[in-house]
C-alpha cells in the first residue's frame with residue numbers, strides 16, 4: 001500500500017477535507033527553474049493530484065547546482081519534461097481521475113502503487129505567452145503558481161489570472177531574500193498594482209567615450225561593440241541615441257557627439273572586413289587605437305573635472321610584452337588631471353605566474369593585457385566564423401554563450417586598461433553582464449515551502465490565513481508575514497473588467513467588434529448626456545481605433561495580428577468607466593457564428609471621481625543585491641510607494657498612449673540612455 005503510506009502524514013496533518021482538496025484540484029506551475037523544481041517536488045510529496053507545469057527553456061550546466069531535478073545527462077533537454085518525469089517518481093502512478101472527486105483507477109506503468117494514488121503531471125515545453133494558453137485554458141485551473149524570472153512573463157501570467165479570475169501565487173528570490181505573494185482579483189493587489197523600478201541606465205557618452213567604472217566598459221562591450229560587429233547594427237537608432245544625448249546630456253559637447261557618429265559609421269567597414277585573416281587585428285587597431293586617438297584630439301572634452309585621458313593600446317607591443325600598462329586612473333590622477341600617463345610611471349603587465357593561475361579556477365583568474373588581446377582575437381574569429389557558416393545570423397550577448405562572454409570580457413578589460421580602470425575576471429564579467437546575483441538553493445527551497453502552504457490555504461478558500469511572506473536578510477526576524485494588500489483602485493490591470501470573447505478572428509472585423517459587441521452587447525452606446533459614447537480600442541499598447549481613426553474597421557482581427565490569447569481593450573474617451581478587456585479565445589467547433597459571448601454583459605463600474613492618495617505599504621523594505629531586474633522588482637515591489645495611475649490607467653510620468661500605461665518589458669537591468 002505504497003500510495004496510502006506515502007500520503008498518511010499529509011492526510012493526518014491537513015485533515016481529510018484539505019487533503020481531498022489538494023488531491024482533486026488542478027494547479028499550474030509556470031517555470032521549472034530554481035523555485036519551480038523545489039515547488040514541483042513539494043507539491044508531489046504533499047499529495048497534489050493534478051499538476052501542469054510549463055517552461056520554455058532547456059537545461060543548462062549552470063542550472064545543476066540548484067535545480068536538483070536535473071542531471072548532467074539532461075543538459076539541453078526540456079526543463080518541464082525532465083522535471084516532471086523526475087518528480088513523478090516521488091509519487092508514482094496516475095493521480096485521481098480528472099473531473100472526479102474520487103481517486104480513479106489507472107495503469108501503474110509497472111510501478112506497484114494503488115490505483116489513482118499517484119499524481120498526474122502534465123509537462124509542457126513552451127512559452128506561457130503562446131496563443132493556446134488563453135483565458136479559457138487558464139480557467140481550467142484552481143490555482144496558478146508562478147516561478148518565473150522575468151517581469152514580462154510575470155505580467156502576462158498576472159493578466160491571465162486576473163481575466164480568468166483564478167488565484168495566483170507570485171514568488172521570487174534574490175540571493176538570501178525571497179517573497180511569496182498570494183493574489184486574487186478584487187481581493188488582493190495584483191502584480192501590476194505596484195510600480196516596478198526602472199532599469200538602471202548610463203548616459204551614452206559615459207559608455208561610448210568617457211567610462212570611469214568597470215561596468216561602463218562591460219556595458220560598452222555587451223551593448224555597443226558586440227551588436228556593432230556581430231549583431232543588429234541599427235544606424236537610425238544609433239543616430240537617434242546620439243542626438244538625444246546631444247540634447248539631454250550636459251557633459252556631452254557637440255564635437256564629441258559628431259566624433260562618436262563618425263566612429264559608429266566607420267564600424268560598417270570594419271564589420272565587412274571581419275572575416276578576413278587580419279580582420280580581428282584591424283578591429284582592435286580601430287577600436288583601441290584610432291578611436292581613442294581621435295577622442296584625445298578633443299582637448300575640451302578632457303577638461304571636465306574627474307575625467308582622465310585614455311591611453312591608446314598598441315597591438316605589437318602588447319603581443320611582444322613590452323607595452324607599458326597605464327596605472328589605475330583613480331590612484332594615479334586627481335580629478336581633472338591631464339593624461340595620458342607618462343611611460344615612466346606605467347608598468348608592464350605580465351601574465352600572472354603559473355603557480356598563481358593553478359591556485360585559481362579559470363574563471364577567477366586575472367588576465368594580463370596580452371591574454372585579453374589574445375582572447376579578443378580568438379573570440380572575434382569564432383564569432384565571425386558563425387556569421388560565415390550562417391549568413392545573416394545576428395549574435396547577441398548570452399551569458400551562457402562562451403564566445404560572446406569571452407568577447408565582452410576581453411573588450412571590457414582592454415577598454416578598462418586604456419582608461420586606467422581596474423579589470424575584471426571572467427566570473428565577475430559574467431555576473432555583471434548577465435545581471436546575476438548567485439541564486440541560493442536554500443532560499444528557493446524556503447520560498448517553495450511557503451508557496452505550498454499558501455496554496456493549501458487558498459484551495460480551502462481560507463484567505464484569512466493567507467499573508468504575503470518575506471524572507472529577509474535580518475537574522476533576528478528572518479521570516480516576515482505581511483497582511484495581504486487590497487487591490488489598487490486605479491490599477492491598469494485588476495481594476496478593469498474582463499470578458500472572454502470566443503471568436504473566429506478570420507471573420508470578425510474590428511467594425512463588427514465595435515458595433516455588435518461594444519455598442520450593442522456591452523451597451524456602450526450613449527453617454528450621460530445622451531450623445532454617442534466615444535471609445536477607443538487597443539491591443540496592448542497598439543491603438544486600433546478611436547473616434548478620429550476608423551481606418552481599421554473593415555479589417556478582420558486576424559488582419560490586425562490579433563489571435564487567440566490576445567486581449568482587445570476598450571476605453572471610453574470620457575474616462576467615466578473602467579476599461580473593458582475582451583480576452584480572445586477559440587470558438588467552439590460546433591458553432592457557426594462569428595463570435596460567442598457570455599449570456600449577460602457585465603455591469604461596467606464607473607471610475608472613482610477623484611483619485612485616492614497613494615497608500616504606502618507597511619511592508620518592510622528588503623535590501624540587498626539584485627539577482628536580476630525582475631527579481632528585484634518582485635522583492636522591492638510592495639515596499640515601494642504605489643504608483644498612481646491617471647484616469648486612463650496610464651502612469652503619469654510616461655507619455656505612452658497605451659490603455660494600461662507604460663510597460664517596460666526590458667529584461668535587462670542595464671540600458672544605455
Ligand SMILES: Nc1ncnc2c1ncn2[C@@H]1O[C@H](COP(=O)(O)OP(=O)(O)OP(=O)(O)O)[C@@H](O)[C@H]1O
Pocket residue numbers: 030031032033034035036054055056057062063079126127128129147148149150153439
Ligand atoms: N515566458 C515564459 N514561459 C515559460 N517559462 C518561462 C518564461 N519565462 C521564463 N520562464 C522560465 O522560468 C524559469 C525561472 O527559473 P530561474 O529563475 O531559476 O531561472 P533560470 O533561467 O533557470 O536560471 P538562471 O537565469 O540563473 O540561469 C526558467 O526555467 C525559465 O525558462
Ligand SMILES: [Zn+2]
Pocket residue numbers: 189190191192193194487488491492493494495
Ligand atoms: Zn492590480
